[in-house]
Amino acid sequence: MNDTRSRLRAADLARAAVGGLRFRRTRTLLCALGIAIGIAALVSVLGITTSSQSALLAEIDQLGTGLLTVTNGQSFSGGEAELPGYATAMIRRIHGVEQVAPTAILGQALAYRTGKVPPADTGGLAVRAADSSLLASLRGTIRQGTFLNAATDRLPVTVLGYRAAQALGVSDLAPPVPPRVLIGGQWFAVAGILNQMPLAPEIDRSALVGFPVAARLLGYDGHPSRIYVQTAVAATTAVASLIGPSAAPEDPSTVAVSQPSAVLTARLAVVSSSTQLFLGLGAVVLLVGGIGIANVMIVAVLERRSEIGLRRALGATRRHIAVQFVAEAAVLSALGGVAGVLAGLAVTAGLARARHWDMLVPGYAPWGGVGCAVLIGCAAGFYPAIRASRLAPADALRTT
Amino acid sequence: MTPALELDQVRKVYPGPPAVESLRGVCLHVMPGEMVAIVGPSGSGKSTLLHLAAGLDRPTSGTVRIGGQDVGRLPDRAASGLRAHRVGVVFQQFFLLEDQSAVDNVAAGLLYRGVPAARRRAAATEALAWVGLDHRLDHKPRQLSGGERQRVAIARALTGRPAVIFADEPTGNLDQSSSAEIVALLRDLNRTVPATIVVITHDRDVAAAAQRRIELRDGRVRTP
Numbered sequence: 297m298n299d300t301r302s303r304l305r306a307a308d309l310a311r312a313a314v315g316g317l318r319f320r321r322t323r324t325l326l327c328a329l330g331i332a333i334g335i336a337a338l339v340s341v342l343g344i345t346t347s348s349q350s351a352l353l354a355e356i357d358q359l360g361t362g363l364l365t366v367t368n369g370q371s372f373s374g375g376e377a378e379l380p381g382y383a384t385a386m387i388r389r390i391h392g393v394e395q396v397a398p399t400a401i402l403g404q405a406l407a408y409r410t411g412k413v414p415p416a417d418t419g420g421l422a423v424r425a426a427d428s429s430l431l432a433s434l435r436g437t438i439r440q441g442t443f444l445n446a447a448t449d450r451l452p453v454t455v456l457g458y459r460a461a462q463a464l465g466v467s468d469l470a471p472p473v474p475p476r477v478l479i480g481g482q483w484f485a486v487a488g489i490l491n492q493m494p495l496a497p498e499i500d501r502s503a504l505v506g507f508p509v510a511a512r513l514l515g516y517d518g519h520p521s522r523i524y525v526q527t528a529v530a531a532t533t534a535v536a537s538l539i540g541p542s543a544a545p546e547d548p549s550t551v552a553v554s555q556p557s558a559v560l561t562a563r564l565a566v567v568s569s570s571t572q573l574f575l576g577l578g579a580v581v582l583l584v585g586g587i588g589i590a591n592v593m594i595v596a597v598l599e600r601r602s603e604i605g606l607r608r609a610l611g612a613t614r615r616h617i618a619v620q621f622v623a624e625a626a627v628l629s630a631l632g633g634v635a636g637v638l639a640g641l642a643v644t645a646g647l648a649r650a651r652h653w654d655m656l657v658p659g660y661a662p663w664g665g666v667g668c669a670v671l672i673g674c675a676a677g678f679y680p681a682i683r684a685s686r687l688a689p690a691d692a693l694r695t696t
Numbered sequence: 697m698t699p700a701l702e703l704d705q706v707r708k709v710y711p712g713p714p715a716v717e718s719l720r721g722v723c724l725h726v727m728p729g730e731m732v733a734i735v736g737p738s739g740s741g742k743s744t745l746l747h748l749a750a751g752l753d754r755p756t757s758g759t760v761r762i763g764g765q766d767v768g769r770l771p772d773r774a775a776s777g778l779r780a781h782r783v784g785v786v787f788q789q790f791f792l793l794e795d796q797s798a799v800d801n802v803a804a805g806l807l808y809r810g811v812p813a814a815r816r817r818a819a820a821t822e823a824l825a826w827v828g829l830d831h832r833l834d835h836k837p838r839q840l841s842g843g844e845r846q847r848v849a850i851a852r853a854l855t856g857r858p859a860v861i862f863a864d865e866p867t868g869n870l871d872q873s874s875s876a877e878i879v880a881l882l883r884d885l886n887r888t889v890p891a892t893i894v895v896i897t898h899d900r901d902v903a904a905a906a907q908r909r910i911e912l913r914d915g916r917v918r919t920p
Contacts, residue, residue: 300781302773303810311813319795606791609752610852611780611808613773690753693787694743 331632334582339640392531405480425510441488449506593680605692625677633669706758733906784853843874
């Protein structure tokens with residue numbers, strides 16, 4: 297007996313699935329849009345968080361996590377309280393300390409651009425005594441000019457923090473005449489301007505002068521108020537626990553030791569936790585897109601009863617009909633998935649460019665996005681497909 | 697010789713309420729190469745008879761055999777295979793796929809036989825030539841007249857050279873001139889191909905073109 301089995305070639309199934317969607321383009325596009333938005337949300341969340349985490353990690357890596365800041369609480373006036381004069385030398389002796397940079401806030405001295413600025417208009421700037429070790433301890437860089445050194449420490453010369461230079465209107469140190477600023481009633485030549493110091497924002501808003509000149513002209517009494525300690529990364533915790541007893545043996549509890557990089561690490565944790573939230577939101581959007589596909593496919597089954605009847609009359613089995621509808625839903629959601637991945641990558645690229653990040657997207661995100669979309673499409677198309685396949689051929693043909 | 701189509705004591709009851717007995721013990725047979733017209737007033741059970749005979753529905757009782765094979769007892773896959781290989785159906789509403797060209801619509805007649813696309817299109821081109829539409833291969837259904845659409849549907853039913861072609865009111869949606877063309881075409885195909893054709897019709901001209909008329913009344917074959 298001749299072979300009379302019903303067969304549908306894979307290529308014909310694919311053609312039927314694509315053809316069914318091409319014939320209803322607007323509906324296909326709108327339906328795919330739901331999935332595309334969900335996938336775009338997932339991919340962009342993954343891309344943006346990975347890029348921002350990478351940027352944060354790079355920043356932490358560059359700045360290091362070995363920096364500790366030592367203070368002695370606050371004075372009655374709200375300023376920084378003094379540390380013992382020997383604190384710097386004592387801290388330097390702790391095992392694991394690589395560099396120590398003392399600074400002293402000069403509470404009596406204020407910085408102005410000229411003598412005509414009202415005294416109350418301080419611009420929130422501070423004047424600090426420091427020495428050449430500060431730049432290396434903070435891993436800071438000079439934007440213009442030079443930093444304090446043994447020669448300038450004794451002279452009325454200042455180096456301005458990034459924000460301080462902006463506040464004082466000092467932007468160009470080009471010769472022949474260096475700009476000057478008025479500190480504690482004395483003119484100081486500006487020798488340099490620093491770049492931003494993410495781990496020491498108080499330096500950004502300071503005018504730095506050398507210790508000798510501070511003692512001579514600005515009332516520095518030999519007590520540091522804030523000490524920056526650069527440690528070996530592995531020894532940071534141990535050093536932190538020894539600083540109090542070393543800097544103020546008579547009352548170690550008054551000494552406060554903080555790790556500025558902890559702020560960046562905390563930001564990293566915040567980014568990680570918000571990723572989960574946004575991924576959840578993206579998944580909800582994707583679910584709604586899947587429900588949209590299921591809805592559209594159910595409507596399609598009702599609208600295409602005659603086509604289903606015809607295909608059954610031509611020899612399609614129930615399974616052929618079901619597979620065709622599932623394939624249509626899969627193609628539809630794959631289209632949405634591909635569009636969503638492209639949109640997600642574009643959003644990530646745009647934001648990374650705007651924030652000066654390196655664009656980083658996890659390798660699994662594009663393929664996972666499309667795969668996820670196809671899975672959702674198949675799941676959404678399953679019930680309508682079963683309904684379509686259960687239509688009796690005669691009933692399907694009779695309804696038109 | 698085995699009949700191309702054989703119905704033996706076929707009953708079809710649609711469950712109610714109220715239950716409707718559409719066919720009440722119909723017996724008939726169609727020999728290969730015959731063209732038979734089934735006529736009768738509305739509600740006499742003609743369409744039900746066609747659905748059962750073409751394997752699109754199952755009888756409540758009795759036997760329907762196509763080429764000697766009992767369609768009513770076959771599982772869905774086997775019945776679908778039988779429709780793909782042994783049966784061609786022409787509908788009053790044409791049922792063409794609107795997004796596909798004439799040749800692709802005809803080629804769809806072989807879609808569920810697993811025939812590769814190129815061979816399907818070649819067979820479809822040949823079938824369109826039989827019905828005089830070889831100049832309309834790439835036209836979409838909306839670009840064709842009613843008569844031409846029905847010719848495409850006939851070519852689709854014909855392309856796989858099935859054991860029986862069933863035509864349900866093939867001229868029901870056509871004007872007089874197109875109807876005459878379709879009648880002439882069916883008669884011509886019956887003689888030249890030769891195709892076994894069972895046509896259900898109200899149209900006297902279609903019925904007159906058949907070699908034999910079977911009249912249905914109240915679900916029974918009316919004997920003259």
